[in-house]
Amino acid sequence: MADAPTGKRYPPFEYEVGREKIREYANAVGESNPVHHDPEAAKAAGFRGVVAPPMFCVVYSAGAMGPAILDPEMGINLMLMVHGEQEFEWGEPVCAGDTITTSVQVKDVFEKKGMTFYVFESESRNQDGQTTVKGTWTNIVRGG
């Protein structure tokens, strides 16, 4: 295990949310609720536009998480890495047309039972500064 930098922050990543991307994601995971597909249905339910399913947060967070996981200073052996645990806490819904900015930092790195746990924290905000999701991402490397 490298001397992993707990508290290290990575540059914020900006993601523009497109209606067709929401539809593509909703179709891929089987979300058939019309609010994820049809602007009129979304507006009738009180959204600004087609709304993303909660787990769409992985799409707009990915660009912020990538550099953290690939950071040579973290020293994660990608060949031995598995996604071990994941937590999301949602805030404001995300709609087509939003711009979401995600920041990531290293929360903790520890060893347990011969494995190394790399824990990252992300926070995503929309163009109005409202938090849309907070994520805790735990990647596990066997043998460290």
Place this chain on the structure above:
Amino acid sequence: MADTKLEPGAALPALSVTPDKYVPHRYAGASGDFNPIHIDPEFAKAVGLPQNILHGLYSMAQVARAATQAGGGDPRSLRRLSVQFRGMGVPEQEITVTGTVREVKNRRVIVDTVAEQGGNQIVRNAEAEIEPGFTE
């Protein structure tokens, strides 16, 4: 929706889904995760897996769907979800998400939930917090 009374001990309506052979490809495109263990059976076998495996976050999305549906179907009803990934999910085999209400605090319903496939827990120790009440 939400015919089930969300009170401690109540079972969530089960959600069953059988991802077809191409789901990992569609999910890769939708999410941007093109790790070959998910989309290339030959590569997956070469690194010791039985076949190409589902994305863990796809399986987590199925747990999120089940929890959201239990909350009445509005995406705003799912407030928090934490999961552990352990077993590997595979395409072309039914996944079943089940859950039980653990407690209700104010308007928050806390649910223990799990996704199983062929007797194997692919998402385990999952905990969802739901706030029912949004109507469509």
